[in-house]
């Protein structure tokens with residue numbers, strides 16, 4: 001199987017971290033839409049949002065998603081990629097989509113420890129736990145409807161990678 005693997009889920013669920021590890025396990029290339037987008041723009045996400053608003057960032061995100069999608073690639077997406085129907089359809093039609101699902105407490109704990117504010121400017125202006133809870137309420141259904149597989153991303157990284165590999169093997173065998 002060489003079709004692209006798309007990792008989706010909320011900020012802090014581990015798309016970037018798990019994506020890199022998964023890449024080694026399946027001998028794929030790794031790409032992160034936020035990393036590519038920031039490199040191409042020569043600006044951080046926070047700078048883009050100040051200059052162009054979230055609409056400008058989302059337009060760049062859609063363009064980046066489509067341009068990085070290749071066979072043999074693990075694509076770590078940004079948490080809001082599922083907001084656009086065009087992105088949801090594109091991922092479902094062009095690869096295998098995996099939702100890294102984790103509860104608010106786990107996500108908020110990780111984001112408090114590693115805020116990476118230049119890549120994660122506030123979405124709501126609220127404190128972290130409230131923001132994560134609000135955003136997950138808005139997006140959980142979209143993550144679920146876009147995903148081919150859902151894994152428990154609160155587990156340790158090795159376990160999350162193992163869950164993904166199991167799901168992919170089961171899908172191939174059926």
Ligand SMILES: Nc1ncnc2c1ncn2[C@@H]1O[C@H](COP(=O)(O)OP(=O)(O)O)[C@@H](O)[C@H]1O
Nearest residue numbers: 011012013014015016017110114153155156157
């Ligand atoms: N399964 C995990 N267990 C423990 N810490 C994790 C796990 N996945 C990610 N992290 C940590 O959480 C933080 C956010 O992870 P990251 O991969 O940047 O998430 P995302 O790309 O989904 O926003 C990082 O500091 C990372 O080391």
Ligand SMILES: O=C(O)C1=C[C@@H](OP(=O)(O)O)[C@@H](O)[C@H](O)C1
Nearest residue numbers: 010011012078079080119120121
């Ligand atoms: O949830 C979101 O809307 C966003 C998540 C971020 O990526 P991570 O999910 O990798 O943190 C980044 O794309 C941007 O700040 C918007």
Ligand SMILES: [Mg+2]
Nearest residue numbers: 015016076077
């Ligand atoms: Mg990320």
